[in-house]
Amino acid sequence: MTVPELEIHLDESDLARSLRDDVRAGLTAPAKWLPPKWFYDARGSELFEEITRLPEYYPTRAERAVLTAYATEIADVTVAKTLVELGSGSSDKTRLLLDALSRHGSLGTFVPLDVSAAALRDAVAALTAEYPNLSVRGIVGDFTRHLRVLPGGATRLVAFLGGTIGNLLPAERREFLTALRAVLEPGEWLLLGSDLVKDERILLPAYDDAAGVTAEFNRNVLRVVNRELGASFDPEAFDHVAVWNPADEWIEMRLRAREAMRVPIAGLDLVVEFDEGEEVRTEISAKFRREGLARELESAGFALRRWWTDPDGLFGVSLSQAV
Structure with a gap:
């Protein structure tokens, strides 16, 4: 088995410079x-x-419950030929999507993007072994900076899971969603995991x-x-x-x-x-409410097509289409 080489858009010197800039800015700010x-x-x-x-810690279990229940529907609705995962890490939950899209017969390529070359290399090696008929193209990059390097040419489903969208401030979310919409073709898809407002x-x-x-x-x-x-x-x-x-x-x-x-x-x-x-x-x-998230998506050029939660209503997974 030959493991594909990673596509590097973020190296150790980039990370070191980014860390220096962030620490200096953050720890010299009036509110650190x-x-x-x-x-x-x-x-x-x-x-x-x-x-x-x-x-x-309920979010991981709740999101997994949603994906387990609805991965087949996601595959049927999107008919995605390329699955992209932003901030992929080990791509653990994503295997539910890979399995569903593989069963559907549409999927040809998986593109995990992550800042960690080491984690991505391990994930790509494992996925290449597990899915021998799938082309796996690992990209080392930052989802806030390197969306334009994502490969095109086939119907894409971009997965951004884990509630990571919630780590962005509102202005950062707007910038991210707008930038993502700019690299997608009309009709392509965003699968977004978002933790929901609930009792503290x-x-x-x-x-x-x-x-x-x-x-x-x-x-x-x-x-x-x-x-x-x-x-x-x-x-x-x-x-x-x-x-x-x-x-x-x-x-x-x-x-x-x-x-x-x-x-x-x-x-x-x-x-x-x-x-x-x-x-x-x-x-x-x-933490999000369906109506608020739908407005943010619409403002960036996405239309909410599906909305699912776990049985307890703790975590939301939305499927939106670029319009």
């Missing part, structure tokens, strides 16, 4: 922030996989589990900055905080300094000062 994409080094990815198996008694434990795995995941961003930029953060000097913002209808994850401190970041020639109790926002996770 760091982007959630920097959680995901090898250790962060392991922690997130552990999170998805926690009893409190369900929401908050999903981001602040009893075992403390999410807290370790949150602090991991400081370990990444330490390793990559020569910073001297003590991750244990920060408390993990998860709060529900009812006005914006999103969860915010933050790191709160337990005491005043000065943190040198050698790679940036920067010293960052923290007051006791000062917070760094590390993630938002927006």
